[in-house]
Amino acid sequence: MSSVTETSGTERNYLHQLTSLRGVACLVVLFGHAIQVFRYQNPQRTGPQAAMHDIVTYAFNAEAAVVLFFVLSGCVLSLSLRKYTHLTGRIVGSFYVKRVFRIYPLLWFSIGLAIASMVVAREWVADGVFVGWLSRNLQTPVSIRNTIMSVAGVFTRYNGPMWSLRVELMYSVAFPFLFWLVRAPRLRVVTLAGLAAIALLPLPHEVGTVFALSFGVGALIPLLPTTLSPRHGIYALLALVVLLYDRYGLMAMGLNLPERIPDMIETVAAFxxxxxxxxxxxxxxxxxxxxxxxxxELSYGIYLLHLPIMLMVFSMMGHVMGAPALLSHPSLTQAGLGGATVVLTTALAAITYNILELPLHNLGRRLGNALLAQPAPARPVSPPQGADTHASRI
Incomplete structure (x- = not known):
């Protein structure tokens, strides 16, 4: 399989690990949705059984996985820009061209699939099966106006995961300026403090201001010294536990905090x-x-396509077996629905990757590089001897 990840020599292992991390995160989102978006009839459990159930299900922390995506995006976008001494208009223009060809083609395909899944779910699944936000999405009118806004990446009701793509687009536009700020050592602390203040603004979660900090700390990662404490591996393991279980811990302590607080905790853990x-x-x-x-490598496709496929699989299973039968056996349904969705979504993502995503992404690279080549490319910074350098997905 060809790759949309640009590799170079000794950088390959590092890039493979980041790519794999993105894949693991997208599977966490997928199984998290299998657990969270249907109104299951949860059986009575004893104390130990309830604790074990919570430990297993909270491990699929879809919200934390999305925060990890944003920090990871900040990191790899920073890698793509840090080789330039100055961010000229051509460099920024090339960056935007590559981002457009990276994000939009598969987004447009997913809209058609999402509309089809809405039609199937409306016809075959009764009211009261889906949780509130998904039920509202499925009742959204399919109109020319909504479709045009979806194609632009602004309207996200057709396909729930599209909300994070809207955030990605928003911070892609701002990223060259954000990178310029965090690259300047004298502005770094002030910038991060400002991003934290923006993240704390009491605005609706879907606005995305809380994720300013996620992209900011992600952009900082390649700019920091590469020497770590010998104990940093332990810190990383603790960060993984916090990333997965912070919401469970806050709930167990009876703390009803705004959504932006766990988002910020998960941002630090992902960093x-x-x-x-x-x-x-x-x-x-x-x-x-x-x-x-x-x-x-297929994670972008799996992330965008999994919910429409999951809705169609559940609708067909419910049409044959009856939705009440599925909802009354949550563990079996979650495992079966998640597994079937993984298989079908991965197969479709592999097809779209090879015939749509990769060719158009490579076209975006060529157009972006052509923009840099006229009249001459900006001079890259020469890395100091022994410094690690990484190419990245953009």
Missing amino acids: VLIRDLYASGRQYRLLLNRPVIAIG
Whole structure:
């Protein structure tokens, strides 16, 4: 399989691990949705059974996985820009061209699939089966206006995961300026403090201001020294636990905090985890496993396409077996629905990757590089001897 990840020599292991991390995160989102978006009839459980159930289900923290995506995006976008001494208009223009060709083609395909899944779910599934936000999305009128706004990446009701693509687009526009701020050592602390203040603004979660900090700390990762404490591996392991279970811990303590607080906690945890992968040089066997790397390469497609496919699978299963029968056996339904969705979504993502995503992404690269070549490319910074350099997906 060809790759949309640009690799270079010794950088390959590092890039493979980041790619795999993205793949693991997208599977967490997928199974998280299988657990969270249907109104299951949860059976009575004893104390130990309830605790074990919570430990397993909260591990699929879809919200934390999306925060990890944003920190990871900040990191790899920073890698793509840090080689330039100055961000000229041509460099920024090339950056935008590549982002457009990276994000939009598969987004447009997913809109058609999402509309089809809405039609199927409306016809075959009764009211009261889906949680509130998904039920509202499924009742959204399919209109020319809504479709045009969806194609632009602004309207996200057709396909729930599109909200994070809107955030990605918003911060892609702002990223060259954000990168310029965090690259300047004298502005770094002030910038991060400002981003934290923006993240704390009491605005609706879907506006996306809380994720300013996620992109900011992600952009900082390649700009920091690569020397880590010998104990940083322990810190990374603790960060992973926090990333998965912070919401469970806050709930267990009876703390009803605004959504932006766990988002910020998860941003810090994701920063520690990704920085360890970037700077430690450790090689994790799981993340260097070929099937996991392949899932990572397909992760954008799996992320965008999984919910429409899951809705169609559930609708068909419910049409045959009856939705009440599925909802009354949550563990079996979640495992079966998640597994079937993984297989079908991965297959479709592999097809769209090879015939749509990769060719158009490569076209965007060529157009972006052509823009840099007229009249002459900006002079890259010469890295100091012994410094690690990484190419990245953009």
